[in-house]
Amino acid sequence: MGLGGRTVVVTGGTRGVGAGIARAFVKAGAKVLICARRPPEAPVAGTEFVPVDLCDPSAVHTFFDALPRLDVLVNNAGGAPYRPLAEAGAERHARVIELNLVAPLTASLAAYAHLRRAGGSIVMIGSVSGTRPSPGSAAYGAAKAGLENLARSMAVEWAPDIRVNTLVVGMVRTELSHLHYGGEQGVAAVSRTVPLGRLADPSDVGGAAVFLASDAAAYISGASLLVHGGGERPAFLDAATANRAEPAEPTYQED
Secondary structure, three states: OOOOOOEEEEEOOOOHHHHHHHHHHHHOOOEEEEEEOOOOOOOOOOEEEEEOOOOOHHHHHHHHHOOOOOOEEEEOOOOOOOOOHHHOOHHHHHHHHHHHHHHHHHHHHHHHHHHHHHOOEEEEEEEHHHOOOOOOOHHHHHHHHHHHHHHHHHHHHOOOOOEEEEEEEOOEOOOOHHHHHOOHHHHHHHHOOOOOOOOEOHHHHHHHHHHHHOHHHOOOOOOEEEEOOOOOOOHHHHHOOOOOOOOOOOOOOOO
């Protein structure tokens, strides 16, 4: 899955999952550009950072127009704070949708000409939040559901020149995990709900992104690859009383 000689843009690649993706492409031999509003607190080795406000269409088009070449676009930038629907106005939820759905569309359109010339690919970073109810992050979940559908439509409209796929990512352990799961005890408790017994590492997502962008996935387009450690154990299994082992009969020892 070597990507030597190819240029990759990872949006929001300054930390967490994005930085893990960027590192994976560097390891695969690609030239990697990361873009976000603010530079990384610690440089991501082997990458070049370019400041871009991904919610500013003009700035996004200026960035992509200046590139001499582009082979892969990874639409990773996104996220949302915990925010119950009734505790914020529609305009705040709309900003979440703008970042997680409209911004990837803007970047993809800006990159289209480059990717078409190169026969390149787009990797959308989706989320399991887009496939299940997401209380506390409903706008984010809705945006990620839309992103997956957008990727499928792009894959059909832009074929055969550009492949478009989605990574449907589960829970990942990053430097911000405590905001979602609490401290070490919270992370450990949440990890036990995952069939593989742990949260993903950013490198797990990075490896999957490299695969989808590589020639090894040359016939894969319009696909959604689940990177979630087996998903979540259905809650009803722990609540149901059927099919449980019967308690052992007590034994007694005579004196």
